[in-house]
Amino acid sequence: MKEVKIEEAWKKKYPEQVSLAVTISKDGKPDIIALGWVMPTSFNPPMVAISVGKTRYTHKLLSEVPEFVLCFPSERQKDAMIFCGTHSGKDYDKFKETGLKPVKAKYVKPPLIEGSVAAFECKVVATLDTGDHTIFVGEILTAYISETEEKRIYNFGNYFKSISND
């Protein structure tokens, strides 16, 4: 083994699944963030952790309304995902800008994204400060999958590729 800079070793983790998380402000305006740092943490109760940078608008919204909808975007949503991952909800209404369609959730205030490969309604039950990001642990209240077959998006480091999970 040769010792290298930490960033160089991290490049070896790709491909990484890409997700979107929808959050909402106290006055009901939703935002969407692209996420790579997502981890299931428990089957029973079902839990998932997301790691959100402290500078993200999503971080502020999660502190105000501790609920999120985690969505796996389909290949058709690739451009929208890139927009959500490169623009802040401080400045943009991402549903409006991307054309992604919100669908009312059953248990939480943030909406689902129509056409997702899968979506999970989550309420935040714990947080962990991990430096420049905070881990938000969500209990999954219910989940959905697309009725049509859709490919998921994977990040290969410097490009994105769509892969079927079937």
Ligand SMILES: Cc1cc2nc3c(=O)[nH]c(=O)nc-3n(C[C@H](O)[C@H](O)[C@H](O)COP(=O)(O)O)c2cc1C
């Ligand atoms: C593929 C991809 C993965 C990303 N993963 C994360 C992540 O896991 N955590 C995070 O805080 N930001 C991540 N980002 C960056 C945020 O999506 C980006 O800063 C976004 O503009 C924040 O939006 P907001 O300010 O509306 O919350 C990722 C971006 C891309 C394109």
